[in-house]
Amino acid sequence: xxxxxxxxxxxxxxxxxxxxxxxxxxxxxxxxxxxxxxxxxxxxxxxxxxxxxxxxxxxxxxxxxxxxxxxxxxxxxxxxxxxxxxxxxxxxxxxxxxxxxxxxxxxxxxxx
Amino acid sequence: xxxxxxxxxxxxxxxxxxxxxxxxxxxxxxxxxxxxxxxxxxxxxxxxxxxxxxxxxxxxxxxxxxxxxxxxxxxxxxxxxxxxxxxxxxxxxxxxxxxxxxxxxxxxxxxxxxxxxxxxxxxxxxxxxxxxxxxxxxxxxxxxxxxxxxxxxxxxxxxxxxxxxxxxxxxxxxxxxxxxxxxxxxxxxxxxxxxxxxxxxxxxxxxxxxxxxxxxxxxxxxxxxxxxxxxxxxxxxxxxxxxxxxxxxxxxxxxxxxxxxxxxxxxxxxxxxxxxxxxxxxxxxxxxxxxxxxxxxxxxxxxxxxxxxxxxxxxxxxxxxxxxxxxxxxxxxxxxxxxxxxxxxxxxxxxxxxxxxxxxxxxxxxxxxxxxxxxxxxxxxxxxxxxxxxxxxxxxxxxxxxxxxxxxxxxxxxxxxxxxxxxxxxxxxxxxxxxxxxxxxxxxxxxxxxxxxxxxxxxxxxxxxxxxxxxxxxxxxxxxxxxxxxxxxxxxxxxxx
Numbered sequence: 023x024x025x026x027x028x029x030x031x032x033x034x035x036x037x038x039x040x041x042x043x044x045x046x047x048x049x050x051x052x053x054x055x056x057x058x059x060x061x062x063x064x065x066x067x068x069x070x071x072x073x074x075x076x077x078x079x080x081x082x083x084x085x086x087x088x089x090x091x092x093x094x095x096x097x098x099x100x101x102x103x104x105x106x107x108x109x110x111x112x113x114x115x116x117x118x119x120x121x122x123x124x125x126x127x128x129x130x131x132x133x134x
Numbered sequence: 135x136x137x138x139x140x141x142x143x144x145x146x147x148x149x150x151x152x153x154x155x156x157x158x159x160x161x162x163x164x165x166x167x168x169x170x171x172x173x174x175x176x177x178x179x180x181x182x183x184x185x186x187x188x189x190x191x192x193x194x195x196x197x198x199x200x201x202x203x204x205x206x207x208x209x210x211x212x213x214x215x216x217x218x219x220x221x222x223x224x225x226x227x228x229x230x231x232x233x234x235x236x237x238x239x240x241x242x243x244x245x246x247x248x249x250x251x252x253x254x255x256x257x258x259x260x261x262x263x264x265x266x267x268x269x270x271x272x273x274x275x276x277x278x279x280x281x282x283x284x285x286x287x288x289x290x291x292x293x294x295x296x297x298x299x300x301x302x303x304x305x306x307x308x309x310x311x312x313x314x315x316x317x318x319x320x321x322x323x324x325x326x327x328x329x330x331x332x333x334x335x336x337x338x339x340x341x342x343x344x345x346x347x348x349x350x351x352x353x354x355x356x357x358x359x360x361x362x363x364x365x366x367x368x369x370x371x372x373x374x375x376x377x378x379x380x381x382x383x384x385x386x387x388x389x390x391x392x393x394x395x396x397x398x399x400x401x402x403x404x405x406x407x408x409x410x411x412x413x414x415x416x417x418x419x420x421x422x423x424x425x426x427x428x429x430x431x432x433x434x435x436x437x438x439x440x441x442x443x444x445x446x447x448x449x450x451x452x453x454x455x456x457x458x459x460x461x462x463x464x465x466x467x468x469x470x471x472x473x474x475x476x477x478x479x480x481x482x483x484x485x486x487x488x489x490x491x492x493x494x495x496x497x498x499x500x501x502x503x504x505x506x507x508x509x510x511x512x513x514x515x516x517x518x519x520x521x522x523x524x525x526x527x528x529x530x531x532x533x534x535x536x537x538x539x540x541x542x543x544x545x546x547x548x549x550x551x552x553x554x555x556x557x558x559x560x561x562x563x564x565x566x567x568x569x570x571x572x573x574x575x576x577x578x579x580x581x582x583x584x585x586x587x588x589x590x591x592x593x594x595x596x597x598x599x600x601x602x603x604x605x606x607x608x609x610x611x612x613x614x615x616x617x618x619x620x621x622x623x624x625x626x627x628x629x630x631x
Contacts, residue, residue, distance in 0.1 A: 057437040064433045115375035127361035
């Protein structure tokens with residue numbers, strides 16, 4: 023058990039916290055569906071901006087993402103799982119973001 | 135030099151220290167906190183535009199007494215114009231933003247003192263320290279001084295959450311501190327690299343060095359500094375990947391605390407975003423990165439808001455989604471786009487505070503923020519329900535409220551910049567924001583009250599109602615007369631293009 027888990031366990035002991043199970047309701051199902059449609063449509067619209075770099079690339083990307091989205095739907099449950107309050111997930115994405123950011127800024131600016 | 139410029143920071147810090155010392159003296163704490171909070175929005179209105187040099191060390195070019203008789207080795211080089219002192223710059227954009235921050239701080243403190251049984255000097259200390267830090271961040275032209283206040287503001291936010299006595303607050307505060315321990319030092323490293331390359335921490339001097347060829351603008355160390363400073367900006371602003379922890383932070387604070395923390399976040403985002411644009415706008419990639427991160431924030435936060443069941447978390451994610459609009463405005467890089475982004479920041483700070491304090495009345499009456507357990511609140515508080523509904527309409531961008539104007543400007547700016555796709559996404563996500571708000575509003579206020587829900591007979595304090603009405607009035611004024619804010623913000627926007 024890592025030091026962080028030990029600290030959390032201790033805090034939970036002090037505060038007497040318990041995890042709650044979430045029931046599935048009509049509202050939660052329709053919310054999930056709305057989020058799913060919003061996510062896919064926003065990504066597809068955003069991808070059209072690739073036309074500013076290369077029109078052919080934009081067409082390929084939009085078609086590819088459209089079919090990938092169809093195949094892996096539903097995306098939202100996976101996204102919610104990844105964006106939960108787990109500290110490990112947060113650290114993973116923060117390190118990933120730092121890596122992407124530095125790589126893009128360093129090579130992106132030197133080559134754009 | 136106008137003495138009021140440093141007073142904007144010194145007054146809340148001094149007051150915060152006294153409030154901490156006077157923690158047990160309830161009456162004194164209440165009076166001192168209210169007086170200080172009342173003065174905060176007034177000072178920027180009385181202060182003249184200009185710069186303040188700490189220690190009185192103005193650049194030699196502005197100090198003829200010292201400059202006289204100096205050798206040409208100094209007077210003939212950039213040393214003559216560089217800023218030796220920590221410099222605070224107060225202009226029209228700072229005036230608007232500090233005024234709005236002061237207003238939010240006043241109503242947050244006012245509500246906090248009236249909603250809690252015993253006024254806490256420590257809680258007021260944290261609120262004022264945070265406010266002072268964000269004012270300093272807005273004023274500072276010294277990037278290291280800015281970093282110091284950036285860290286104080288982060289700690290004040292953690293303190294506000296810890297002092298809130300909300301379930302799981304310690305855990306969230308601990309996570310935020312640990313993540314801050316990664317992002318903060320990396321931001322400092324970026325500043326150190328900038329200092330290493332340019333030999334300066336004054337932002338105006340750094341820009342001068344880059345623009346006049348004193349340093350190589352394509353220096354890889356400079357590019358690395360940009361990456362690290364952008365990473366610090368993501369942390370301070372709660373943009374992805376920090377949006378989950380930031381929304382959790384909002385949800386673990388009391389409503390008045392959350393209202394203030396989100397205002398800190400909005401203005402920290404603007405201050406650091408403007409600095410990134412000022413220093414690095416010559417790199418086209420910097421604007422593209424700002425737009426990419428903002429789009430990600432917009433889509434991820436709003437889609438996450440829809441699926442939440444805790445109304446504080448819904449508001450937290452919606453508030454972070456709104457940051458995406460600000461970022462898109464800044465990233466467009468045009469005068470209209472940046473003005474719209476800054477105006478959206480002002481509007482968002484007000485509207486989100488309005489929503490947090492408005493929905494906070496539900497928490498006050500029921501002691502729960504779980505929308506699955508709530509309902510029927512409309513019959514208990516129809517007037518508050520109406521105010522909350524208006525706040526939600528304001529956030530969604532419904533005319534004649536303020537966000538309508540800023541969102542319309544943002545869409546116009548995206549069309550002018552040749553990227554209508556951004557405009558379409560902003561419209562789409564405004565509709566989804568409205569839908570998310572209405573879902574929360576329906577479950578809390580309009581559906582029948584669940585039999586197991588206990589609604590306490592506590593009367594909602596008048597201070598809370600006054601705060602909500604005041605926020606509504608500001609939303610209406612800025613919606614009907616947007617030029618009050620935009621004319622002041624445009625000067626800064628023009629200087630960045």
